[in-house]
Amino acid sequence: MDAPDLGNDLERVLFTPEEVQARIDELAAQVDRDYEGKDVLLVGVLNGAVMIMADLSRALSVHCRMDWMAISSYGSGTKSSGVVRILKDLSTDIAGMDVLVVEDIVDTGLTLSYLISNLRSRGPASLEVLTAFRKPEALKMPVEVKYVGFDIPSEFVVGYGLDYDQHYRNLKGVATLAPHVYS
Numbered sequence: 194m195d196a197p198d199l200g201n202d203l204e205r206v207l208f209t210p211e212e213v214q215a216r217i218d219e220l221a222a223q224v225d226r227d228y229e230g231k232d233v234l235l236v237g238v239l240n241g242a243v244m245i246m247a248d249l250s251r252a253l254s255v256h257c258r259m260d261w262m263a264i265s266s267y268g269s270g271t272k273s274s275g276v277v278r279i280l281k282d283l284s285t286d287i288a289g290m291d292v293l294v295v296e297d298i299v300d301t302g303l304t305l306s307y308l309i310s311n312l313r314s315r316g317p318a319s320l321e322v323l324t325a326f327r328k329p330e331a332l333k334m335p336v337e338v339k340y341v342g343f344d345i346p347s348e349f350v351v352g353y354g355l356d357y358d359q360h361y362r363n364l365k366g367v368a369t370l371a372p373h374v375y376s
């Protein structure tokens with residue numbers, strides 16, 4: 194792959210870094226209100242949720258802990274299959290805890306449904322989901338996502354933790370990719 198050329202690789206910017214940060218601050222304020230007096234466990238889903246975890250957690254006023262899971266959903270390229278494997282489990286026993294799963298994006302919601310039923314079986318006091326981005330497909334799934342940063346169209350986007358072939362995660366904003374990058 195050629196070196197990234199951000200001037201050319203991106204097609205259309207959906208959200209600037211400033212727009213993303215402003216929305217994360219709003220979500221943090223909501224989480225602060227809902228978890229007042231509690232000690233919330235933020236569960237970040239690697240690798241994509243690294244950016245939103247870092248920003249959200251630092252914008253929170255409530256007590257929080259952080260833990261991470263890595264899961265792989267079988268399926269190639271840009272499609273998710275719903276068959277999920279845990280690559281790295283939590284280090285925390287979540288029984289009786291207030292758990293907030295932090296996701297980068299919910300597309301079909303298949304990865305998330307698996308994750309939620311897995312975590313629910315461990316007996317947390319509460320279990321909610323926060324995602325930076327959500328696509329329309331997700332609305333067909335029974336998974337309830339309490340906090341949504343942005344609803345976006347069904348297009349493949351990169352930036353703010355979201356990758357294409359592991360690149361572009363470090364962009365501060367979010368954009369679609371130019372066709373030449375895929376080919």
Ligand code: 5GP
Pocket residue numbers: 241266273274275297298299300301302303304305348349350351355356357
């Ligand atoms: P789901 O199981 O909800 O279909 O898939 C969720 C996962 O698919 C995300 O965690 C992410 O890894 C990947 N994904 C879905 N849509 C996009 C997208 O537009 N861009 C990127 N980079 N990844 C996506």
Ligand code: MG
Pocket residue numbers: 238241242296297298
């Ligand atoms: Mg994810």
Ligand code: MG
Pocket residue numbers: 355356357
């Ligand atoms: Mg990916």
